[in-house]
Amino acid sequence: MAYAWGVDSASPADDQLLQCVMNNFGKPRFWGRYLSTVPRVASGLTNEEISFLRGQNIKILPIYNDFREALGYENGKNVARVAVENAERLGVTQGTFLFANIEHYFRINEAWIRGWVDTIRISGYKSGIYHDPIRGPFSDAYCRAVKKDGRVGYETALWSAQPEITVTGPQDAPGFSPNRPDCNGNVWAWQYGRDSKTCPIDTNMMDTRLLNQLF
Template sequence: MAYEWGVDSASPADDQLLQCVINNFGKPRFWGRYLTTVPRVASGLTAEEISFLHGQNIKILPIYNDFRDAVGYGNGKNVARRAIENAERLGVSPGTFLFANIEHYFQVDEAWIRGWVDTLRTSGYKSGIYHDPIRGPFSSAFCRAVKRDARVGGETALWSAQPEITVTGPQDAPGFSPNRPDCTGNVWAWQYGRDSKTCPIDTNMIDTQLLNQLF
């Protein structure tokens, strides 16, 4: 397995932020960004930002976070539809993984996860979920969803927030060893460093097969 280093940010990726990252850490292979603006949380991806990152040969990992809980099959479907609509609005290529942002303090149930995965399955995009496998209810809910429908485990790319180590560049990145739910799942991404004091970014490692299916 091969792994690639990259970052995510709540702020737009522009030349100033990219130079901060390159000068202090290294050049990222991918950049995680939010599909929509959520006031006081994150600014949304724009066409100009997409053009800038692609011009730097940096792939985009699309994140959808305009929701506050993850309960109910219908709710999962609705959140997925909004993620798909925003991906289409921005011209995100079909076949790209879209990541639902599930924080550790969210309520989560297996029905929501199935609703998200089922809706992505027929959309042309692929199912991804950012999660904390240690704190909060995600891991148990995910494993219940897998038990009910094995496709959930096979189709979803999981982005783990644990363990949180420290922010580094690619040369000092840890070996790929994220925590994961105790069931079948493709843990292909790991946010191992959060809230850099140098640049407003988090640092990540991802599996090359995921990099190839980003935007």
Template sequence: MMAYVWGVDSASPANSSLLQCVITNFGKPLYWGRYLSTVPGAADGLTTQEISFLHGQNVKILPIYNDFRQAVGYENGKNAARAAAGHAARLGIARGTFLFANIERFFKVDEAWIRGWVDTIRTSGYKSGMYHDPIHGPFSAAYCRAVSKDSRVKTESVLWSAEPERTVTGPQNAPAYAPYSPKCGGNVWGWQYGRDSKTCPIDTNLIDTRLYGQLF
């Protein structure tokens, strides 16, 4: 297997027509990022039927939690992690899988929320992931402050970077793996390099094989 694995994510459910669109126009994804719950106006939630469909196609699932609009406060970070773990358990997602908090560039973010998320994911049996923009917005500074307070934030978490943005491609002509990271570094094992395809409603990604091995 290549050191970095190609796949997609979508706000829409992964069904046979969308999968066929991706395969026809780009290639076969080895994983699919999907949201753990429905957030009106943002994303349709993953279902057990969708999980069965994807697994039947030998496609792993990268679970994303996005039912929050800012990432501020330790207790709020804990609550988000509890909710993410609860949805994952409801859907039958195995313990040991990385769950990714969807922290958008326009969110307010502080170090306390990040520590709350990491501390609570730790006790849930799942593993901590954070989708983020390391260049635009406050995530990078907040993350580095959290790391300075608790080194486990860095050692236990995997980061999925939204920068730099390249064009949407299939696996054959994906860019060399070169995501940006926060100034203090981190386990940047995912890169969403292509966004908002006009052909199929998906984004394209490369992830490290270490992350791929711990998807569901």
């Protein structure tokens, strides 16, 4: 299996930040960015940023994070609808994976996950979830969702935040070995390095099956 190196950032990907990444680490093949602005947390992706990254032949990994808990089927549907609306507003092509951002301290249950997956499915996009499989309740909730509806496991791309090792460039990246839930799941991305002190980024490895279905 082939893997690609890339980054994610809460701040916009512009020429200055890209040069920082390239000078200190290497050229990313993908860049994770948030679909909407969340004050004091992250700036939202813009059309100018999309044009800049695509002009550099860097794929965009779209993340939606404007929510603080993940409880209930209807809430999962509602969050997915807003994520889809933001993706459509930015011209993200259908067939692209959209990632819900689930932090380890979030309350989450299996119904929310099924609501997210079901709504993303009918939107024409594909379901992705950023998660911590070790800390917090995600793994248990996810496996309950898979047990209730096997499509959750087959359709969803998982982006694991564990183990956290260190920030590196592609030449020094670890072999692809993310932690994963104890049930069926496509763990296709791994955020192995967080909060670089050199540039405001995290570093990731990704299965090229996911890379090929980014924007």
